[in-house]
Amino acid sequence: MPVPVTISVNGRAVSDTVEPRVTLVDFLRDRLGLTGTHVGCEQGVCGACSVLLDGVPVRSCLLFAVQAGNRSVTTVEGLDDAILLDAFEETHAMQCGYCTPGMLIAARGLLSDTPDPSEDDIREAISGTLCRCTGYVQIVEAIALAATRLRQDERHG
């Protein structure tokens, strides 16, 4: 039986009724039309569906929408982060784009608590997100570049 749920999605409170078995990723894509979050394996392996839940990366296929009730979700559409996006573009850190939303969310999660990550930190942070083109080297470069620019921005801003 559908139950009421209110979730803050990209800063906007969304109230709806939802079957408990609907995952957060299906709710975001099918109900809210936020198709930036990709859905891949639906069993918590590929990481394409990663979103920020109260600011930290989680897999939205391993979370029923009802479990996100009264919590805050940020999807790739809500990632207001030009420095990070530009870094991905400049280093050619995307090929088919399947993993990109998950990679951006993983990168945001990392840079929020580790502003000066080592290459190992970056690799660890994206280890739960599979790039099916295997373009990991450019993704690691992009996150390192974004980290450098965000630190400069912090100093000058």
Added chain:
Amino acid sequence: MKAAPFEYVRPASLADALELLAEPGPETRIIAGGQSLVPMMAMRLARPGRLVDIAGLDALAGIGRGDGGIVVGAATVQAEAERSPLLAAEAPLLAAALPHVGHVQTRNRGTIGGSVAHCDPAAEILLAALAMRAEVELASVRGPRRLALRDFAVGAMMTAAEDDEMLVRVLLPARPAGLAIGAAVREVSARAGDFAVLAAAAEIGLDEDGVCRHLRLAVGGASPVPVTAEAAERALLGTRADTDAVREATRLVAPLLEPWDDQRASASYRRRVAPGLLARALETAAERARSPEE
């Protein structure tokens, strides 16, 4: 890959959650992080009629001192445990296990108690807690009970919890005083963060002469429940745990293993590799005990 329909309840208190578990009716499962249960539901390996969500219950979360050791609330999120200075200082073996558990995204949701109650043979949290001789506290409307973790974890994905009981706390014994402690977890997996084919946990305590006075050794992924290598522990206590002694003693774990063939590795691979993996975990732990600043 979609879960079957179920009813979802978010109780306001532990008492309410226990009432729900005690009610007759649909198969009721506790959910907290859901990082093992949700994929099982998606694959229809689990099909509960009702989920009771305990994630918001403060009484079940947090890490503190108590009962002569460290008490970890069952719904404590793994990422929170990973950042806990108390856990790092007082339960170094569990702290060493946490970075091996899944990935950042799953550790941000998964809980300590959820992993213990799921009872996967290769789970690192279960491995470390068994090695530490942890106890668990269960609760039900009939009252609490406490038992050794080795009596709770009765088989692969099987625990001694009754249908109306839930895991509420994991109790870790205090680390021994006056010794230099080192702890390490080593594992074999296809890629970092994947399910472990084999995992080994080792904690060593050295006195000021470098003699081993405390040992906790266990191997996961090669038996239905991780095994504690008690014979190896006894063999090394009172020695300096040098390389030859470690290599010889860790072979004593072999007869305890009941390995199997699966898509990740053969039984014979597991049997051959497990003692060496345990030896490596112990060597890393001993290095950390000898140079604690690292």
